[in-house]
Amino acid sequence: MRRGLMAGLAALAAATVAAPAAPDAQSNRWGADYFPNLPVVTQDGKTLNFYDDVIKGKIVVVSFIYTNCPDICPLTTARISQVEDKLEGIVGRDIFLISMTVDPERDTPARLKEFSQAFGAGPGWLFLTGAPQDIRLINTRLGDRSRTLSEHRNEIILGNDATGEWQRNSVFGDLDRLLIDIRSMDPAWRDEVRQPKPDEASNTGYPLDLQPGRTLFKKICAPCHTIGVGDRVGPDLRGVTERRDRAWLASFIRRPDMARARRDPIALELVAKFPGVHMPALGIAENDATDLIAYLQAQTASLNDAQTPAMPDHQHHHH
């Protein structure tokens, strides 16, 4: 705490003094008077005033993270990296992504830099730390009022300071829906007419998807892994069921933290190759691991089939 305070004071001294913001409209309860204008430090070591430099006049997507998080938060960040991809070109211009650490004692700017690079975060995405009491105050105001790290808020916050609108959302729903919610924070975007086309789906139901593992993969694996499209936050999983022993794979999918702790050589190799972020333990049950392995196997097989010259039927799909 003492060290954090001193860091905070140093940061305070370095902070630029800005003119106080003009009072907001009376209906805007959540503006300059609500968000602290305290100093925060970015992953690049730059000190900003939280309200004036990070929030004021902007549309923001705020999440809460800590880089030592053993479970769900890397997935939150990975899902936001998918959002960043889908919002390509407007992040940093119209929309700003903010990941607030809830562990400012350990999350130094350098640590946040490494973490952000693992997710390929671009310039419109700030990872913020600072003096612990400042960060706690800011997070409290943003709705993270957790008493322990593990209780921290897994929701995200969407805000538009210009209009005073703030709302909760989640990265664990449909990402395309989330994109609409994010873009709708901009009144100008809302004013544009986008009429949905007639859709036969409005008249029909669907049978149950019988491919085990596909939905789970999409939800909790795809944010970091591809099958056959290359490394992302973690390795490309094409052929992983052939490369690795099945029992090892099942065990690693469920408890990668334990594999690392017992210094499993493959786990350590992965840590060396992907140093910024470690695969979290996502509470995956044995049945789910089995489904995921089946899905990986099936996807790999279908890719392999498609590329086998002996099967001309499939070849033309790739021309």
Added chain:
Amino acid sequence: MRYLSHNASRARLREAQNARNNRAEIVKALSLGQITRRDLYKWGLLTFGGLALKNGLSPFASSAFADGVPTGTPPSPLFGAQKFTQPMPRLHLQTPFPLTRVASADPASAGDAAFPTSLGERPARRLSYHTDFTAHPTDPQFKNPITGRGPIEGRPPGEVFAHQRWNEFFPKAGYVMSLGPIAPNTRFHPNFPAQAPNSVWAYGAGRFSQGTLPPFLIKVRYGEPVISRIYNNLPVSRANNNGFGRNETQLHFHNAHNGAESDGAANVHHFPGTFYDYRWSTTLARRDKINTQATDRRASGPDGNRGLVNVAGDFREIQGTMWAHDHRFFFTAENVYKGNFGMINMYSGPDRGNESLNDGVNLRLPSGSLLDFGNVDFDVNLIVSDAAFSPNGQLFFDIFDTDGFLGDIPLVNMAYAPFMEVLPRKYRFRILDASMSRFFQLAIADPNGNAVQFQFIANDGNLVVNPIPLTVLDQQGTAERYDIVVDFSKYKIGDRLHLVNRLEQTDGRLPNDELSLAQALAGDQNDPVVGKILQFRVVGSVPSVDVPGVTLFSTSPDPSVVPAVLTQQIPIVTPVRTRVVEWGRSGDGDSRGPNGQCIPDCPDTAQFPWTVKVNGGEAHSMNANRIQLLYPKAGDVEHWTYINGGGGWDHPIHLHFEEGITMNRGSDSIPATEKLVRKDVWRLRPGGTVQFQIQFGEYGGSYVNHCHNTVHEDFALLMRIQLLSGVAGSPQASITPTPNPTPDGVFFTTPEVLPEATTSSNQAQTSALIANPARMTPTGNP
């Protein structure tokens, strides 16, 4: 000290009133370098724990009443108002309009349900007007008349959101209401300032009308299906909300037996300028299975003329005290708090709301005799809730509070601590907890401060088999309804009794301890909502609510009865399937490192919203908010166990569409008011378990199962249940696509279906669940 009492010193109060400003100013001054942290230390305002744990400045105790009570405001100002100085408003009764079937040669309108011509309302129809808009996007008659963009009706287009079994439950009664900014001069107490139009959003009668308080009351009867046409008359700009609330709405008729398209809870909010036609079917559960020929007179509704209209279904499934409220995902808490709710009493042959009519079926519970059914002279809806107000007296809500929002002002029917005049006779009270996060525990104190015995007759709108004598209710969580009968006949004119809250709560996540009646009556400095919240004044005459102009006297006999048997028990049977739903617990829950050791210390493990086990199989990780429980076939009896794995929180969990019969609470005690009693909201209790029997039928589609602490609900303690129990061949017998409302219309996405654990392989199980091998198509008009 948690709440600041209004007896606190003036200096202390002023300090607290200014706390928020002070914090903001200090923070600003710090950041501008005008003061230093050293100054703050010197002034004693900063400690190593953070800013100002004294003088009400703690930024982490955002509440005004201080540590741990997260309301985010200073104590609500009372403007000199004393308790029990205003009469309790009775709910705002809505008047139905008769609907008639359109016999037209034009197939587009044949079979529509027409409102009286004088209303100028277009008829209600099976398919949404959005369907017409999609087909004719430039035709102005199908466009939002206020914004000029998007469809006139918010109900999604096509067969998936067509009213199921339209002809079978053809609507006979129509209501037209609007959700609008509150009417001028609406006050929570005459001393309080009038609420600004966008401080409160509530329902009012008519098209594009203003909102009114108290909330609405609708009287529904079995055998008379209803169309409720709800207009969204909120500001077009969603920023015009006075700090909280979203101008997009969907009205959920809490647990009524309706098709998913009218449940109001499946991602179907609609926008200012549009309406949504909810068809409240009055379907009596099990109608496809029990008493299908409608020969049992107990399964019936009042005909309005001292007779009965028999309906198919199981009379043991009759519902009574219900409510409806907003269900806009991520905004439910703030919208409901802002006034987006009302109550619905369902009347049946047995529970008719007439205490005199003796037809062998009518239970003659206290109600009144002036109307054929639905008398409320002695049958009173009581909505208990809490609220907080800004220093200027406007309704306040902290949208950044995720633990659960608590207010410091008790409200009954949205009025601050009112009084009610009663005759010395029996009364029925239908008590609803409509708070966001507050649990109540209510008792009645006589003039000497002693507990009054009363009869408990219904839980969540379901009659208990035998009335239960009590002197204090069980805890009551958000959305729970308790019906009781209180006999005032032994009190004399002039006596005053009080409804008393005995449960202290200072944390939005769960209540503290129950206080004794004496302690509660003495008031509680930690929680201003403890104590007396409503005063009953025994008087010699009262004006009739049912027939204005008539006066009711204490000298008239009380013909009402509380029969020893109210209904029959639905037996617990061997289930087809069992499910275990564990809320707030991750995977295997093992946070230890390898070798069972914690190195260097046991890591914190984030809690996923829930896990689900079916038929005792391995748990599947249900760690996302778009999961589904599949219910394969109408009429399958299942036993569900809810486990609160989240430790210290309490969650009132609500299952939509069907009630469950409460079987046990694991190894814990179960109160008589729950044992074998049907419910739709269960308080899990911290670390608790509850098991119940459930079956679904008559309708299908997408429903939800969620925590009814609306703040938690918005946090994603919500799972989707897909009922494949719709009419065979209809989309509601398969997985339905997910609607996504936008101002320009609804678009659909394919739901992500997560597997469930089974004793057999998933594939075998899911294949068995789905008979149809391919994507299904509709079969025209059901």
